[in-house]
Amino acid sequence: MLRLEYHNLLLHSLLAERFSGAPPVSIDQTVSDFDGVIFHISTPESKTKILVSIQIRCFEDLLRYGAKEVLNREHGPYVVPPEPGYDFSILIDLENLPAEKEARDALAMKVALLKRNVMAAPFEQAYQEYYRLKQEAAKFSSEEAPQGVREGGEVKVIHYREEEAIYVKASHDRVTVIFSTIFREETDRIFGKVFIQEFVDARRRAIQNAPQVLFRNDPPLELQGVPGVKNTGTGEIGYVTFVLFPRHLTPQRMPDVISQIQTFRDYFHYHIKASKAYIHSRMRRRTADFLQVLRRARPDSEEKERKTASGRTFKVAG
Structure with missing residues (x-):
């Protein structure tokens, strides 16, 4: 299976070319990413100053969960007031780039990870909440722990698509991440269930360290009372739950886990x-094989019927 990249490939290639010492040129490009995210790369002031802006549907949700702090931490020296119509902007001066090639490459990659970084904010906050709840829970037995520790933190809601959301909830022993996803067609629902079942079977057979994965059409218990959660009863909405255990929540593994889990919906x-495309191609190939068999079965010579002047008919071999 293909693993999707976390960074924007077009943005990275454009910046890598500019950072390689190529002559400055005017830039005005709009680049799309998954989940309706839009990048705008331009040189509004001069050819040596590249402005990179991002527009993301759920930016207000992300600000509530610490996106501003994460963006300032990752892109602090380059942050500028956002371009009109966009949510966040950074400005890079080609005349003040790092001298080392490795540092320039790292800068190009960091800018290309802009979407990943802003989306990481609620996950990082959930990690910190897990560490805090774990320390508090260690002071009590499971029965004596206060209700706030037993129930865990609040559910963080990220409305990253028009009808879909990511829900993140931290507890003292786990972090639960739930994706709501829309299945427009019945075949998509079937493929989705088969796909998730492969996750479950792989964990059971060989990858015991993988997160637990659950799939259901009604909202999980973690989402009870959360505003906006829908239960259509038709199977159009599916809920995919990932349960991250302590082995996935170490500070060393945090960046990679956050990068992988936030791209799950696109990967799915x-x-x-x-x-579906593979099955359709197999069907077309099988149909072409059947037509070829039919063409080969047709006789090369067919008897033709002719009439005489008197009206009698007789057959002539072709």
Whole structure:
């Protein structure tokens, strides 16, 4: 299976070319990313100053969960007031780039990870909440722990698509991440269930250290009372739950886990569409084989019927 990249490839390639010493040129490009995210790369002031802006649907949600702090930490020296129509902007001066090539490459990659960094904010906050709840829970037995420790923190809601959301909830022994996803067609629901079942079977067979994965059409218990959670009863909405255990929540593994889990929805639907395309190509190939068999079965010479002047008919071999 294909693993999607965390960074924007077009943005990275454009910046890598500019940082390589190529002559400055005017830039005005709009680049799309997954989940409706839009990048705008331009040189509004001069050819040596590149402005990179991002527009993301759930930016207000992310600000509530510490996105501003994460962005300032990752892109602090380059942060400028946002371009009109966009949520966040950074400005890079080509005349003041780091001298070392490795540092320039790292800068290009960091800018290309802009979407990943802003989306990481609620996950990082959930990690910190897990550490705090774990320390508090260690002071009590499971029965004596205060209700706030037993129930865990609040559910963080990120409305990153028009009808879909990510829900993140930290507890003293785990972090639960729930994706709501829309299945427009019945075949997508079937493929989705098969795909998730592969996750479950892989964990059972060989990868015991993987997170627990659950799939259901009604909202999980963690989402009870959360505003905006829908239960259509038709199976159109599916809820995919990842349970991250302490082995996934170490500070060393945090960046990689956050990068991988936030791209799950795109990874999930990409492989559903790829599976459907593969089956359709097999069907077309099988149909072409059947037509070829029929053409080969047709006789090369057919008896033709002719009439005489008197009206009698007789057959002539072709």
